[in-house]
Amino acid sequence: MRRRRLLSGVFAVLSLAGRRVRAADSGVDLLLVLAADVSLSISEARFDLERRGYAEAFSDPRVLRAIGDGPTGRIGVALFAWAGPGEQQVAVDWMVVGSARDAADFAARLLAVPRPFYGRTAIGSAIGFATDLLARAPFRAERRVIDISGDGTGNAGRSIAEARDAAVAAGITVNGIVILTEPEGMPAFLKEHTNPAGGLAAYYRSVVIGGEGAFVMTAESFAAFGRSLIAKLVREIS
Template identity: 35%
Template structure:
């Protein structure tokens, strides 16, 4: 299958990146059919605000000699992954503001309704391979549902083992009027699914948002954990 060939190509070394980089961080945002226009806007606003949060900015700029690089894309069905922010080197607050502005300015395209987690993992891994020289490469996948199109995420994860890529998840609960107990069960099941089939790496984790209104706070927690853990490990 073609996706297996794509995974095999990730094993080939990529040359040409010489500038020091402590972390390449690619963020994939779910725009499948389960995400309505209001939730899409909350997702973009939440990410932009999280990037501009003082604690996140401080973590991004903690080691100016070895910056972080960011990229952002949206995804849905097996054939739909769209880059909205290409790799950007974060060397100052202005770079953070620029990324946030581009996220906010990303219009919603005509995306298919399916949720292709395996395919977005392949796309994100290929994106990270462009930054093979970074000390750490992390893929963040936000989603509110399980895979229902394209390759199975557990098969893709097996193919990515040994590449050195970390995959973390941010699962988003439904904003429908459900009881607190039902929502907790739903989020717990989805978090377990991401943990079992999507996340990759010894320090990988799943963050949870109760709904899209909670997405910003969850993204702040996730970014701080990812960025601060790397800064601490660099000091040890």
């Protein structure tokens, strides 16, 4: 009887330890949703530059160093493409990035997915989708961030302010990275969309971002997107 009680106690301790290990395994320093704009104003060449920028950024030593410097040395990442209302598709579902091998896996998954949409620019709908994606994340983190890329103003879908405020109320930070395009040769409606009065970065600061420490970074062109994204990721992760 005494031996049975002793064994029961040992098994209980082992079971509790196992649960603690599994709980620790699910912890990351940051939950990051990357929302990649694939709306109509983004040509195939620009889309390719944008996608490669995302794929290569996580392999950059500065990004990997920022991840490694965190308490757990890893973050949870998901990426989806978005355009008009109802046009959101996960390209890379939730995964842990904590090493160069993880970064290579992220890039391989992303580059294997074809472009899904050519629709309008529903920024509010994208923020709402990202918020839902964070709610079903299989990892735990104190910090949760939505990272919206875009080359133009919102022109369809859910109210941006409503979606942003709902995300912020849930403890989520919404950041932005705007991609600038030269207006020369553009039709008037597209020029207004990609180059609003005051500038696209100012529009994002006023309308899109929100939450603790929220910020906007600017890529001067699609060719510069990857370099700007690296700086943005380092700032978000650190």
